[in-house]
Amino acid sequence: MLNFSDCHKIIEAKLSQLGIAGKKPVELYEPISYFLRLGGKRIRPVSSLLACNLFSDDVTSAIKPALAIEVFHNFTLVHDDIMDNATLRRNKPTVHAKWNDNIAILSGDAMQIVAYQLLGDAKPKLLKSLLTIFNTTALEVCEGQQYDMNFASLDNVSLNDYLHMIELKTSVLLATSLKIGALCGGAPEKEAQKLYEFGRNLGIAFQIKDDYLDVYADQDLFGKTVGGDIAENKKTFLFLKALELAKGEHAAILKRAINNEFTNVSEKIDMIRKVYNELTIPQITCNKIAEFSEKAFEFLADVRVKESRKVNLLEMAQKLINREK
Amino acid sequence: MLNFSDCHKIIEAKLSQLGIAGKKPVELYEPISYFLRLGGKRIRPVSSLLACNLFSDDVTSAIKPALAIEVFHNFTLVHDDIMDNATLRRNKPTVHAKWNDNIAILSGDAMQIVAYQLLGDAKPKLLKSLLTIFNTTALEVCEGQQYDMNFASLDNVSLNDYLHMIELKTSVLLATSLKIGALCGGAPEKEAQKLYEFGRNLGIAFQIKDDYLDVYADQDLFGKTVGGDIAENKKTFLFLKALELAKGEHAAILKRAINNEFTNVSEKIDMIRKVYNELTIPQITCNKIAEFSEKAFEFLADVRVKESRKVNLLEMAQKLINREK
Numbered sequence: 347m348l349n350f351s352d353c354h355k356i357i358e359a360k361l362s363q364l365g366i367a368g369k370k371p372v373e374l375y376e377p378i379s380y381f382l383r384l385g386g387k388r389i390r391p392v393s394s395l396l397a398c399n400l401f402s403d404d405v406t407s408a409i410k411p412a413l414a415i416e417v418f419h420n421f422t423l424v425h426d427d428i429m430d431n432a433t434l435r436r437n438k439p440t441v442h443a444k445w446n447d448n449i450a451i452l453s454g455d456a457m458q459i460v461a462y463q464l465l466g467d468a469k470p471k472l473l474k475s476l477l478t479i480f481n482t483t484a485l486e487v488c489e490g491q492q493y494d495m496n497f498a499s500l501d502n503v504s505l506n507d508y509l510h511m512i513e514l515k516t517s518v519l520l521a522t523s524l525k526i527g528a529l530c531g532g533a534p535e536k537e538a539q540k541l542y543e544f545g546r547n548l549g550i551a552f553q554i555k556d557d558y559l560d561v562y563a564d565q566d567l568f569g570k571t572v573g574g575d576i577a578e579n580k581k582t583f584l585f586l587k588a589l590e591l592a593k594g595e596h597a598a599i600l601k602r603a604i605n606n607e608f609t610n611v612s613e614k615i616d617m618i619r620k621v622y623n624e625l626t627i628p629q630i631t632c633n634k635i636a637e638f639s640e641k642a643f644e645f646l647a648d649v650r651v652k653e654s655r656k657v658n659l660l661e662m663a664q665k666l667i668n669r670e671k
Numbered sequence: 672m673l674n675f676s677d678c679h680k681i682i683e684a685k686l687s688q689l690g691i692a693g694k695k696p697v698e699l700y701e702p703i704s705y706f707l708r709l710g711g712k713r714i715r716p717v718s719s720l721l722a723c724n725l726f727s728d729d730v731t732s733a734i735k736p737a738l739a740i741e742v743f744h745n746f747t748l749v750h751d752d753i754m755d756n757a758t759l760r761r762n763k764p765t766v767h768a769k770w771n772d773n774i775a776i777l778s779g780d781a782m783q784i785v786a787y788q789l790l791g792d793a794k795p796k797l798l799k800s801l802l803t804i805f806n807t808t809a810l811e812v813c814e815g816q817q818y819d820m821n822f823a824s825l826d827n828v829s830l831n832d833y834l835h836m837i838e839l840k841t842s843v844l845l846a847t848s849l850k851i852g853a854l855c856g857g858a859p860e861k862e863a864q865k866l867y868e869f870g871r872n873l874g875i876a877f878q879i880k881d882d883y884l885d886v887y888a889d890q891d892l893f894g895k896t897v898g899g900d901i902a903e904n905k906k907t908f909l910f911l912k913a914l915e916l917a918k919g920e921h922a923a924i925l926k927r928a929i930n931n932e933f934t935n936v937s938e939k940i941d942m943i944r945k946v947y948n949e950l951t952i953p954q955i956t957c958n959k960i961a962e963f964s965e966k967a968f969e970f971l972a973d974v975r976v977k978e979s980r981k982v983n984l985l986e987m988a989q990k991l992i993n994r995e996k
Contacts, residue, residue: 374817492699
């Protein structure tokens with residue numbers, strides 16, 4: 347059986363052999379090679395291989411679809427970075443910052459096609475169903491990004507709106523990675539769907555944990571600046587939950603943040619964190635993470651394969667939920 | 672047998688029934704509906720149906736793949752309009768001009784996925800081969816757009832570079848439309864490939880005709896401003912051919928254009944047109960169009976179906992080549 351690290355090595359090796367390096371025109375293909383070399387946790391393709399490995403000792407048939415998902419994910423990051431005006435990703439310049447917007451748009455478009463080329467190499471008898479699942483999810487990811495952009499200028503975003511957005515933007519792709527991997531391993535639709543639900547719930551828990559760490563991580567361990575979401579007025583789980591519960595002075599402080607009335611950023615972060623603490627937002631958030639994780643684990647528990655085959659997926663899920671950075 | 676107009680009606684009707692109108696978030700889907708409603712000649716999907724009709728009386732199986740190609744083509748236009756900073760398309764605001772760049776990037780991305788959804792509805796036994804052809808072509812279209820952007824800042828573009836660029840940017844998609852249509856109609860690979868070559872050569876002829884009309888069209892018939900390419904220093908077939916042949920005074924005038932030394936645009940257009948005329952560029956260009964058209968017609972003539980079945984494709988090709996606008 348393969349563990350996370352085994353799968354990660356397979357994915358990294360195959361990603362470096364996509365045949366993109368050196369293709370012409372270099373202005374189109376070099377940004378793709380560059381971005382794929384930036385690394386990352388490769389959670390999605392690794393999940394595909396681990397899910398495949400639940401049902402089959404040989405994970406070969408899941409490799410190309412797993413790479414398709416990773417390349418698609420990276421395509422969305424290249425375009426999101428333009429839309430979000432982000433200049434750094436994994437401490438390196440983003441494509442639009444290193445080259446320009448046009449290069450980032452077009453090389454992103456080409457990455458999306460490369461993803462479909464990789465998916466096209468799936469087992470012929472699975473192709474139609476994998477393509478259908480992949481397309482549905484890909485469109486949902488776009489919907490999630492659009493909702494996320496909409497939220498920036500809306501002042502009545504509910505917690506449910508937010509959960510729906512992160513489900514689309516983040517968790518359905520993890521869910522699909524797992525489902526596609528399972529199908530490649532020979533899983534019946536019903537079992538593969540349990541892995542989808544495992545991933546969907548795990549993905550939501552993962553994103554809420556992301557929001558949590560942005561406020562409560564140990565700055566020495568955390569890669570980014572703790573409090574960044576508060577500084578940018580991002581509508582996170584914590585902020586929206588606080589907004590829901592806050593009254594009186596607490597509500598007034600949140601409103602000051604919304605109206606950009608803080609001049610000192612670190613004072614803003616401290617004051618909002620204090621509001622969160624007094625409203626028990628950390629506990630509420632951890633409970634929500636636990637709630638989605640438990641749902642995820644129930645779906646995994648229900649998958650009809652020997653428990654011993656599930657250890658690597660379980661371990662991965664626990665690491666994602668319990669991470670400190 | 673279906674003629675161009677019959678096929679055009681089918682395509683327009685089906686495009687209006689894609690199920691995109693009213694989908695949420697509206698910021699993602701409304702730009703797609705808007706852009707697809709702008710119309711256009713629908714040459715690519717109509718070609719698919721006509722090519723299918725060569726081999727089969729029933730063109731139903733080619734409709735979804737034809738729509739996939741049209742939606743893909745429109746996606747490239749939405750993104751090209753951002754890259755080219757174009758504010759009008761078919762006399763209406765482009766997506767990025769009507770909404771903004773982010774909306775145009777993301778709704779374009781979603782259109783690309785919608786194209787793959789439509790392609791996914793092809794006959795299962797054809798899916799793998801259609802996907803392979805489609806992906807290869809889609810990537811070539813991106814390469815063509817990149818070369819086109821590169822050319823703007825290069826001063827040593829050869830005629831061969833130019834022909835390679837328009838082959839990628841324009842003609843391979845027409846070629847693929849025809850090939851995919853033929854395959855849907857049951858054509859053997861060898862016959863379908865002849866339609867690909869018919870379309871590839873026709874597409875190149877079509878694009879050179881585009882360049883020709885931009886200088887020599889009747890302003891009363893032409894939709895755009897005659898001379899627009901000269902005004903913008905676009906590296907067209909005519910300009911590059913003139914650059915190749917020009918000596919002395921002619922070369923000096925072209926150089927003045929390249930160096931933006933004209934202050935009066937209509938004087939520039941008149942002078943460059945005079946250089947073209949004196950170098951017999953119109954004749955050379957028309958000969959080149961005829962050369963590629965003839966190659967195209969040879970491939971069509973070679974397709975092993977009754978000549979009577981070819982009349983609609985022939986008529987379409989002749990209209991494209993002989994058009995005055």
